Amino acid sequence: MAKGGLLENGSFSDLYSENPRSSLIFLGTGCSSSVPNAICLLQPSDPPCEVCFQSLSVPPERNPNYRCNTSLLIDYSHADGEHNYILIDVGKNFREQVLRWFTHHKIPRVDSIILTHEHADAVLGLDDIRAVQPFSPTNDIDPTPVCLTQFAMDSIAEKFPYLVQKKLKEGQEVRRVAQLDWRIIESHCEKQFITSGLQFVPLPVMHGEDYISLGFLFGEKSRVAYVSDVSRFPPSTEYVISKTGAGQLDLLILDTLYKKGAHNVHLCLPQTLDAVKRICPKRALFIGMTHEFDHHKDNEELAKWSRREGIPVQLAHDGLRIPIDL
Template identity: 65%
Template sequence: MEKGERAASVDQSALIFLGTGCSSGVPSGRCLIQPSDPPCLVCSMSLKLPPLNNPNYRCNTSLLIDYCQINNEHNYIVIDVGKSFREQVLRWFTFYKIPRVDSVLLTHEHADAVLGLDDLHCVKQFHHDVSPIPLYATQDCLDSVVLRFPHLSKKELTKHEVTGEVAQVDWRIIENDCEKPFSASGLQFYPLPVMHGEDYVALGFLFGDKCKVAYISDVSRFPSSTEYFISKGRGRELDLLILDTNSIIVNGNRNTHFCFPETLEAVKRISPKRTLLTGMNHAYDHHKINEYLLEWSEREGTFVQLAHDGLKIPLEL
């Protein structure tokens, strides 16, 4: 945890990385119960320090946007609530004193993005308030999630459910189209459709007026229209790009995410002012890779580093 992060101005917007890991998280359960010889270095290191001070401990990829409006009122928007959402709430909501969630955005319906939806009841504005949390997703994503969580789409709750701990959301349908923005809790977002495997479309999101941020957590290939939409050449230079980098090397059997070389090539094409990488598996030693990235950034003229769970970035949105 960088010194002074928690003490950032309460009258400023900020991004908080709730999770920066792959679907299985880090450490990997397999590395712990079926250790290799020698043992997995990163998974071993991730257990040696408390997660608060351990950038090699990674929950499912998720971002919290603390949006401070002109009147200094804060709205809290979460992108993706995966399998480790409850742990992220206990760890980072308490640390940064986040009181609630006002809106949720889903990039897609895979387990590492939606299986924490049932825990949304604990982050509602008031414990006994039955107002549903607005949840923004594509129609395909909604259809898939409702099959797994049918109670999330109930129009009316029973008396027992009202007084109990039942999650309820207000579905807001968004499009796979960069040219169709939407507003969530007062902040405008542009959907960024990307390929997550060659037969599946996931979303990233572009947001911010004073500071332009693109968040793309699950991508194996950019459609040309999406890449052009966020590229410097279009005149929309990003202040911050948050980008997927699942594996260190190319894996021919798993082409649903960028690997490290593909991520860096995309950064060079898009040319943002700053890039933070997310979605890392257990092949990434945080300190070692960031040392390499400092040299790469100096050589290429664009700043890139690995993010880590709990990282807070104050900025003006």
Template identity: 65%
Template sequence: MEPAATDPTGDALAAAAAASSLVFLGTGCSGALPDARCLIQPSAPPCTVCSQALSLPPDRNPNYRCNTSLLIDYCHDNDTHKYILIAVGKTFREQVLRWFVHHKVPSVDSIILTHDHADAVLGLVDVWVVQSSNHRNDVDDQVAVFLTQFTMDSVAARFPYFVKRELEEGDETARLDWTIIESDVNKPFVSSGLEFVPLPVMHGEGYVCLGFLFGRKARVAYLSDVSRILPRTEHTISKSGAGQLDLLILETNQLHGVGNGRSCHLTLSEVNSSLDLTLNSYAIKRICLKKALLIGMNHEFEHHRENRMLTEWSHREGIPVQLAHDGLRIFIDL
């Protein structure tokens, strides 16, 4: 899987005008890559991934990773496009400059928050720059934000001015309409015309994060911050639940180790010179999906090296699995 092209062809532009797509705005960990510590306090030998992350422009360097975030470009039946953002982290402004411009994304229509950690919500301060002119000027046409009550309370405590109903003219603050959702697979909600099923997962013990299942035609499950997939979530996205999953987008934060539920993240392990996906492998096989893309990687992951190993695993297991990269755009019939 190669990085996104810098000069889209006419065919690609035509496809973009007539189809839904997923844009990976960020595929990295909370600290993003390159890890500044590897550059200001270099090890001996220096970190290969973080050193390389500054050697090429991001559109040709998949080891440059911003905070995990997904943009859904949902094309309605009348060919109008709505842009739905899942998670808006610390690197959001950079993602806008890199990938909104590159993929000609004009604005955001709605936002879905997975949890209240900094790498999922701090970009709210910059959402105003991607609001359409209607959203900026009409208080009755605000950007909808979907989040749990727990996350709402956290956001309100950090940014009380976000939840004010009256803003002064000229405020560089997004006009947002807050909607509380439940951490319940039986309580879906609709964002910009597309239905989402909440998928509760553990993000470390004692903390629940939300993933989401969406798509009427192709079914996509997005699990960005997860240490353990709960049985009700696994059933919901499995073949025995609502049918076969077309695409699973799943976090794998660390290369070495075992994601045994005590960590806050799933891991990818190399054992006896062959690739074993540990919990990821378990989930991928149990769910019986068609394809998986991995996100949330730290600097242990060198994109091309790990994808070569994943290709071997994919051929052996019969399920295509690869690392995603920032800027990747996938056209999909939602």
């Protein structure tokens, strides 16, 4: 198979290097309610939901239809061979993702965190970050940097005040909690930031017409854009990641909630495929899927679309590791 195409096991071949040192690990590829959808199991339809019942009966490591909240781990290798681990979003399933995929891929820690927005499926696992930090009953450890917008910071300060406060109040006892270093970033493509040695370009997108979420562009040897929660691309953002704009992406990782129709705060498959054709990356992987998607069956259909349009696209799956040079 040609380099950069689709592999038989449903993953992409290495991107632009015979021996890539970095990699992308998909910790979660599902929607906010995850897959299986609990209501399909508690109140089964007739016939029952095939994807949800199958996803519960087959071990997740052998089951691409089992999907946790969307989250990406970047295993970034520096020129000297040192690795840093950068986590994008810490959703409701984070502890499960650690037990399943950190252990499977031998990920020892998280060096920094980036948040796309402050919704539950992106932040409610923040308390469990302590599981990937050194143990200290007195919290005497270096805090993990967390990059987020001021809007997200204000929301998280209300959700998790004990993770934000810097000093104990008089008479307040020490309790072991995740130690986090909050770093404000801006929702603007021209306001790049660096964390764990890797530069990121914020990609503001509409997540419903009343809300801005962030995607991120990163990588120099391979240009990767990660956009997990989007209903519409502002022209300025689309320009930054499009072939006819600032330059072609090597990999686009993009939201797709439902197989048919449209949704007010997410792209669905018809709009996702339209966006792929406009942006024209070298290849694309889809995330954020509901139980409407059957991984193997729908990837067969997407393979036909890929051959027709000349852009390899597939559904990603939890645990997928993509070797890549960044």
